[in-house]
Structures are given as structure tokens and as C-alpha cells.
Amino acid sequence: MQPIISISNLSKTYASGHRALKDVSLDIKAGEILALLGPNGAGKTTLISIICGIVNPTSGSVRVSGYDIISDYRKTRSMIGLVPQELTLGAFETVWNTLCFSRGLFGKKPDSAYLEQLLKDLSLWEKKDSELMALSGGMKRRVLIGKALSHQPSVLFLDEPTAGVDVNLRKDMWKIVRHLRETGVTIILTTHYIEEAEEIADRVAVINNGELLLVDNKDTLMHKLGKRQLVIELEKPVTAIPAALSAWKLDLSTDGYFLSYTYDPLKAQTGIAELLQALSKAKLLLRDVNTSQSSLEEIFINLVNTK
Amino acid sequence: MNIQAIRVIYKYEMLRAWETILQSFISPVISTALYFVVFGAAIGSRIQTVDGVPYGVFIVPGLMMLALLTQSIANASFGIFFPKFTGTIYEVMSAPISFIEILLGYVGAAATKSFIIGLIILATAGFFVPLEIAHPLWMLSFLILTCISFSLFGFIIGLWADNFEKLQVIPMLVITPLVFLGGSFYTIDMLSPVWQTVTLFNPVVYLISGFRWSFFEVSDVSVELSMFMVLVFLAGCLITVWWMFKSGYRLKQ
Numbered sequence: 107m108q109p110i111i112s113i114s115n116l117s118k119t120y121a122s123g124h125r126a127l128k129d130v131s132l133d134i135k136a137g138e139i140l141a142l143l144g145p146n147g148a149g150k151t152t153l154i155s156i157i158c159g160i161v162n163p164t165s166g167s168v169r170v171s172g173y174d175i176i177s178d179y180r181k182t183r184s185m186i187g188l189v190p191q192e193l194t195l196g197a198f199e200t201v202w203n204t205l206c207f208s209r210g211l212f213g214k215k216p217d218s219a220y221l222e223q224l225l226k227d228l229s230l231w232e233k234k235d236s237e238l239m240a241l242s243g244g245m246k247r248r249v250l251i252g253k254a255l256s257h258q259p260s261v262l263f264l265d266e267p268t269a270g271v272d273v274n275l276r277k278d279m280w281k282i283v284r285h286l287r288e289t290g291v292t293i294i295l296t297t298h299y300i301e302e303a304e305e306i307a308d309r310v311a312v313i314n315n316g317e318l319l320l321v322d323n324k325d326t327l328m329h330k331l332g333k334r335q336l337v338i339e340l341e342k343p344v345t346a347i348p349a350a351l352s353a354w355k356l357d358l359s360t361d362g363y364f365l366s367y368t369y370d371p372l373k374a375q376t377g378i379a380e381l382l383q384a385l386s387k388a389k390l391l392l393r394d395v396n397t398s399q400s401s402l403e404e405i406f407i408n409l410v411n412t413k
Numbered sequence: 414m415n416i417q418a419i420r421v422i423y424k425y426e427m428l429r430a431w432e433t434i435l436q437s438f439i440s441p442v443i444s445t446a447l448y449f450v451v452f453g454a455a456i457g458s459r460i461q462t463v464d465g466v467p468y469g470v471f472i473v474p475g476l477m478m479l480a481l482l483t484q485s486i487a488n489a490s491f492g493i494f495f496p497k498f499t500g501t502i503y504e505v506m507s508a509p510i511s512f513i514e515i516l517l518g519y520v521g522a523a524a525t526k527s528f529i530i531g532l533i534i535l536a537t538a539g540f541f542v543p544l545e546i547a548h549p550l551w552m553l554s555f556l557i558l559t560c561i562s563f564s565l566f567g568f569i570i571g572l573w574a575d576n577f578e579k580l581q582v583i584p585m586l587v588i589t590p591l592v593f594l595g596g597s598f599y600t601i602d603m604l605s606p607v608w609q610t611v612t613l614f615n616p617v618v619y620l621i622s623g624f625r626w627s628f629f630e631v632s633d634v635s636v637e638l639s640m641f642m643v644l645v646f647l648a649g650c651l652i653t654v655w656w657m658f659k660s661g662y663r664l665k666q
Contacts, residue, residue, distance in 0.1 A: 120666055121666070158503075158506075158507040159506060159507050160503055160506045160507055160665065161665060161666050162661055162665050162666070179509065180415070180509035181509070183507060183508060183509040184509045186507070188503070188504075188507050190500070190503055192500055194499060194500035194501050194503060195499075195501065196499065196501055197499075198432065199425075203425070203428075206421070207421050207425055208504060209417075209421075210417040210418060210420060210421030211417075211418045211421055211422070211504060211505065211508040211510065212417075212418070212508050212509060213415045213416075213417045213418055213508075213509055213510075214417060215417060253504070
């Protein structure tokens with residue numbers, strides 16, 4: 107299947123000499139939610155801005171549905187909606203007017219029925235006649251999403267959509283994003299919240315210092331790179347790990363009650379059975395045993411720090 | 414062509430003027446009326462005629478030009494500067510819209526506002542002095558071309574400015590002196606020969622002279638030269654805006 111967005115050898119060097127993107131290539135599938143993860147200054151916003159036409163690329167190319175973003179900019183931009191990172195909105199316009207403006211800007215004729223439904227979906231219908239400056243931060247964020255969707259794009263870029271919003275609103279946003287995906291919209295979101303990518307993304311791309319470190323299915327990524335941890339709670343505390351257990355490289359908690367064993371779940375022999383036998387031989391009584399999967403955040407930090 | 418985009422930009426710019434009607438339309442009319450009172454009535458009563466035209470009537474084209482130039486620049490520069498300042502320009506830059514369409518929206522709206530102001534000032538002048546326009550078509554041509562070319566110039570300033578001070582500096586320190594020294598209130602033959610020569614380097618002289626000729630058939634330079642200079646200025650502004658969009662100057666990194 108042809109990707110909806112195809113990025114080939116894209117580089118960007120700003121006038122200051124800063125290389126924001128270095129030879130990035132990436133295919134984005136239609137209908138997926140791709141989370142673009144990276145620390146501040148990694149190049150996420152530059153990448154989005156180039157695809158949307160706000161920043162000029164230094165070299166490389168981007169195609170949207172087969173059309174080049176420079177020579178066929180009218181076609182590609184018509185397909186794209188962008189929700190910027192900052193709450194960039196006018197002050198005195200009403201919610202309704204600003205959505206009508208955005209729709210017209212993208213060449214679409216007025217469609218009150220569609221905009222009404224959109225505002226209802228975003229829980230903004232009651233605020234349609236409110237001036238933008240009178241809205242809360244969360245509502246402004248919704249208005250920005252509404253503006254980006256006002257021309258019915260097939261691709262939506264969300265640049266840090268939940269930055270600075272409270273937990274409830276963040277969960278509402280995730281609901282909106284999932285609903286959009288159900289309607290066939292391809293979603294690319296940049297985020298600092300790994301939890302967000304873990305929660306809603308189908309695939310994850312990690313970018314750092316302008317380089318794309320990896321792109322993979324989220325579950326595969328977590329399965330491939332994730333570690334599992336076995337935490338053993340002892341009936342009585344120990345002051346040191348018995349020598350007989352040294353082969354497992356256990357960690358002992360400061361209170362002496364917990365032993366942690368990190369293992370690779372993909373290996374044929376995890377060593378858990380042997381460890382439990384060794385514990386028994388060492389006359390250590392177990393109170394509880396627990397396992398946990400390392401989070402995407404740990405994977406991400408590990409990747410960024412090692413490359 | 415993205416007609417819808419031109420329509421919404423134009424509509425929202427005009428709406429902005431309507432919502433700030435005092436600042437947009439009433440304020441220039443009051444300023445012009447004050448000029449009539451001071452120059453036309455108070456000082457004009459001591460100057461009988463200039464080139465056979467009563468002084469109060471003589472200053473009408475100059476006053477109109479003064480308002481047109483300052484309003485065209487102010488409207489157009491603010492129209493594009495404000496979205497840059499607030500960051501909402503991202504939407505225009507990411508929309509399927511060409512620079513010509515952006516110009517038609519923003520500059521078209523700014524020129525329309527100036528044109529309306531010009532007509533209101535003309536009507537206001539009619540209350541103070543008896544007015545006759547010798548060449549209405551020439552007058553309209555100068556009026557429209559001035560509105561368009563100086564709105565374009567204002568648009569360039571709005572693109573160039575990256576703070577409010579820069580937005581004001583050219584209108585205040587360049588345009589206003591040029592208009593006052595461009596024969597708004599006098600003919601250049603009232604000046605000494607040296608200053609007459611210097612004045613001819615002021616492009617506003619040609620505008621006011623041509624515009625005044627269309628009213629009274631009185632001018633400092635030939636009307637053809639005036640029209641030529643307006644068209645040259647218009648072409649210069651268009652080329653500059655085209656280059657700014659093509660290179661992404663102050664718009665794209």
C-alpha cells in the first residue's frame with residue numbers, strides 16, 4: 107500500500123547553521139496514528155513545519171498522497187490540517203468565525219452543517235459565539251483542533267496537543283484523536299508525554315538531534331526493546347544478597363525486603379525458575395512475587411541516551 | 414485560484430475595520446476636518462488663491478492624499494503584521510494559497526478601506542468648500558492606484574517589521590515628512606529654485622500633483638509623468654512583495 111506521506115532524505119539547516127534535520131526518511135501509513143517522540147530541539151516541529159509548508163527544506167523531498175509538497179503544494183496542503191504547539195489564536199473573533207475563516211482559507215465553501223457537527227464533537231457548540239479571548243486554555247486547544255479539521259483534511263498533525271493541559275482534558279483529547287482515526291484521518295502527533303504515545307499510537311518514531319533513530323510498531327517496539335522485571339518481596343529483610351544468587355545480578359532495596367531481577371522476555375531461558383530454586387536453597391522465604399514491563403519512557407530514554 | 418481564501422481574508426479584514434469603526438473611518442475624517450479648520454479657514458483666509466484656486470479648495474487633494482497614504486500603509490501593514498505577531502500567520506502559510514491570492518485578500522481589503530476613507534474625506538471637504546472635479550476619471554484612477562500601491566507598500570512594511578516600533582518608524586519618519594513636503598499645502602514653485610529641485614526627488618510630489626491636476630487642472634509636473642511615477646512605484650512594490658514571498662523573507666525559515 108502506498109504511504110500517505112513519504113519523506114525522503116529530508117534535511118534542514120537553518121540560517122544560523124543549526125542542522126535541525128539530517129537525512130530523514132520516513133513513510134507514514136494511511137489511517138494510522140504515528141507518535142513522533144523526541145526531546146526538545148530534536149527536530150519534531152521542523153519536520154512537521156516542512157510538510158505543512160511553513161519551513162523550507164534544505165534538501166530532500168516529501169510527497170503527500172503521491173504529490174510533491176513544493177510543486178503540488180495546493181493539493182498537498184488541502185489534505186493536511188495542523189494543530190500548532192502554541193495557542194496561536196486571535197483575540198476578538200468568535201469561535202464560529204474563526205472556523206469559517208480556516209475552512210475558507212483552505213478553499214472550501216461554507217458548510218454550516220459540517221462545522222456545527224465538528225463543534226459539537228469538540229464540545230464547543232455552546233461556545234460558538236464566544237470571543238476566543240474569553241475561552242479557557244483547554245477550549246482554545248479544542249478550537250485549534252477544530253480549525254485544523256474545518257476543511258476536512260485526511261492528515262492531521264498535532265504538535266504537542268496536550269502540552270500544559272490537565273489530566274482530564276488530556277484524556278478527552280485522546281478520545282478525540284481515537285475518534286478521528288475511526289473516521290479515517292491519519293494522525294501524526296509529537297509529544298513529550300511517552301504515556302500519550304503508549305496510550306494512543308499505532309507506531310512510534312523516535313527522533314533526536316535531527317536524526318530518526320527508529321520507527322516501529324508500538325507493541326513490537328515495547329516487546330523488542332522492553333525488559334521485564336521480577337520483584338521478589340521477602341518475608342524477612344536481608345542485609346546483603348547471598349553469594350549463591352550472584353549469577354542473577356539482583357538488586358536489593360535499601361530496606362532489605364525486595365530483590366529485583368531484570369530479564370529479557372525474548373530469551374528461551376529467562377532464569378526465573380532457577381532463581382526461585384536458588385532462593386529456596388538459600389532459605390529465603392518469599393512473601394510476594396511481581397513482574398512488570400518496562401515502559402516506553404524507559405525505552406525512549408535508553409535510546410536517546412545511547413545514540 | 415483559491416477564491417474562497419481570497420474571500421475570507423478580504424471579509425475578515427473588512428470586518429476588523431468595521432469592528433474598529435472609530436479608528437478606521439471616523440478618526441481620519443476628524444483629522445481631515447481639523448486640517449480644513451486650521452489650514453483652510455484660519456490660515457487659508459490670509460492666502461487668497463494659489464494658481465487661481467481658492468486656498469481652502471486647493472488643499473483638498475493634498476489632504477486626501479495625506480489620509481490615503483497614511484491609512485493605506487497603516488491598514489495593510491497592521492493587517493499582515495498582527496498575524497505574524499500573534500503567530501496565527503502559520504495558518505495562512507500552511508494553506509493552499511499563492512502569494513497573489515494573499516495579496517488580493519490583505520491588500521485588496523486595505524485598499525478598499527483607504528478608498529472608502531478617500532471618498533468620505535471628499536464628501537467631508539464638500540461641507541467646507543465648494544468642490545468641482547475637472548477630470549473625474551483621472552481622479553478615480555489616481556485614487557485607486559494610490560490606494561493599491563501604498564497598501565502594497567504597507568504590506569511590505571508589515572512583512573518586514575518584527576516589532577511594533579519598526580511598524581511605526583517608516584510611516585512616521587519617512588512617509589509623513591514626504592507627504593507634508595510633497596506639496597500637500599503648497600505648490601513647489603513657491604519654494605526657492607534649490608528646494609524645487611530637491612523636492613522633485615520626493616515621489617509624493619508626483620502623486621499630489623497628478624491628483625490635484627485631476628481636480629483643478631493645476632499641477633507641478635505633467636499628469637502623464639505623475640501617472641508614470643505611480644505605476645513605477647506600484648511595479649516596484651509588486652516586485653518586492655513577489656521576492657519576499659519567493660524567498661520567504663521574514664515569513665519562512
